[in-house]
Amino acid sequence: METQQQITRREALQRVAIFLGGTLAASTVAGAMAENAFAGYPVPGTGYPGDAWSPRTLTADQYALASALVEHIIPRTDTPGAKDAGVPRFLDDLLTDHYRAPERSRVIAGLQGVDVRALRKHKKKFLATTRAQQIALLTEMDREAYPAGGAIAQQAKKQEPPPRDPQVGPGSGGTGSLAQPTAADVDGATEEVKTEIASGWFWRRLKEITLVGYYTSQPGATKELHVNPMGIWKGDMPYHTGDRAWA
């Protein structure tokens, strides 16, 4: 299976120029390639297999668990899967750079809840269970998170994260004691973890994050789906079953 190569800015722009069928002026490319104000951002494309990178919010165990979960949601088939597409890193980036403390804490509690479920059922943490056991457990979580009858929208609304504290800024959050559940917690089920197990919120949110992380990644957008090319607007064109959707 291929390893995703890091795409360079130049390659991206060359592709853009191809999309435009040559209508993009040379000066435009030059302009768009000029040094920009994003120097402070992490280098895009890292976090794929083989890159030296480690999670900033998740512990190694949580990262391994999250990686397995997202791969279950979007597995590698004849096209790349969630891990190939760097979704685990995207999750850690979101938790570190985007979420504020309460929401971050809920996601981590949800991760812990997966292990709690596995321990209750199989006396083993999730990653130590068999693939069949994993799928069965996630199927159960999925059923609980998406009750029949199309009630999801309402359900989801009710289970929105609690009001966030606007005073919490970057760096002031962190995962707190939840990052390391103590053995004293019997099976690690703190009140927050129990709440997350019951809510279904975590599984729906993780699915959402996985889909965004996967389909907006280069592998997801170009290998699984395809990028809507620039250059033309066709308002009404034929679609044949099996044609891939635009990313």
Place this chain on the structure above:
Amino acid sequence: MFIHTKADDYDAIVVGSGISGGWAAKELTEKGLRVLVVERGRNVVHGKDYITEHKPNWEFPLRDRRINPEVQGSEDYPVQARTGQFRESNKHFFMKDTKNPYEEAKPFTWIQGDQVGGKSLIWGRQVYRWSDLDFEANAKDGIAVDWPIRYADIAPWYSYVEKHIGVSGEKLGLPQLPDGEFLKPMEMNAGEKFVKRGIEKNIPGRHVTIGRVAILTENHNGRAACHYCGPCERGCSTGSYFSSQASTLPAAQKTGRLTILPNAVVHSVLYDEGTNRVIGVRVIDANTKEEREYHAKLVFVNASTLGTTRILLNSTSPRFPNGLANSSGVLGQHLMDHHFQVGARGDIVGLKDHYYQGNRPNGIYIPRFRNLGDDRTKRSDYIRGYGYQGGASRSGWGRGGSQPGFGVQLKRSLREPGDWSMGITGFAECLPRPDNVVTLSDRKDEYGIPILKIDCSWGPNELAMRKDIAAAAAEMLEAAGCRNVSTYDNYKGDGKIGAEPGLGIHEMGTARMGRDPKTSVLNAYNQAHDVPNLFVTDGSAMTSSSCVNPSITYMALTARACDYAVKEMKAGRI
């Protein structure tokens, strides 16, 4: 410290380089004036400074995520982050709220772009002419004051502006939405065509048309036709949508008579009581905080509705203790915005063999059909009206988050586009009210300029109209054959922020035009009643709000006012 040299003298000063300021710069320089454009923000060079243009999503660490006030990254932008326009890819085109704080007596979202080009870089680009239904509305309803102009006064200026900027759209021949000088319209997709057919067949008198946009569908005036990359708001190197950078500033620059001064915050407009003329502006350097004066024979204030109002309120003198050109006392009153975020959506069954290609930066428009002046369209529960903007699409991979399932099956199902759906949201008129008002606070910003205090809310007419907007939206989608139609209204009230004023980013009316100097700030040519060489041609000049997007009217009023101002100068009256 006041630095002033003769070399700083210009024929005209334009405060602001956004949609209306850029037009003032173009018109005045082309008529032979040496013009200084003073801009409080940084310079943005066309092309070079569109740093996120054509970047694929995966090059953004958070994949071009919406930055809302509840997440990290919004710390410097607690207000700007309230608009859905504020994203990872374009936050650099919004003003940091820390640089221009203001007080909200009630929730009012003040969206600002402090850079050369202003909000013209990030605007919605929808352009609709006003009609006499709008210009006569106040007089007929006995509300506020009468507009001092009618459609016939501004129609040729709409044409003049449209020919320069390029507007694509479809002619409809409707009196409430006059046609313009259109480039060929963008195509509707199959879902939109389906809804259009259903609505127009089943509800006589309703029209569904493609949005009229300041985006080129053909090469025009040296600018390239749209290449449908999608996110215009990142900037467009090919100049395919109207911005000051793409359209007006290059024209002004071509004359050799334009000077742009970025990073210069206007503190006040200088007034000479002896001659009853404004003589220039006091400016504070955004970086060094040094004060300077620039002098000119003519001043156009185009700092955006609230920016302009703040400058005028802060320009006090013994003759104008309550703000420049404010003998009427109405400066700051009658703040308006369009109310929206209310409408309906529905599923479209079938059309599975239809899709589309490219990213059309435009949607559909349903022109106003209420209170058109006849009995058939008259409502008893509110006056004025609204239109809808919206569109249809096939659902994408995002649908997977709200349905059960995971694994290979989910992945396979998301490989194909999903079902069609259609959504429409109302854009509605707001009445001018004296108690929707901005004043100067006792607090000052880092430049020593008093900050604004904004007190604005929707009134009973707006709230009554919203009920009908939702109901009529659902009725139309159902008439079109949509299924599972549901309505929504984001308005919250009670001091919460949902669809509260400001989010339409169409703030207007705080230095209104009118016939009577006792009840208005500006005359029929956007000239201050009190001071002949002072003009205001941004949204603050608006006497009522119509329900259509206002920017092209600012452009037309600006071109018209410049024509008048230069004639008056030549005649020696300014």
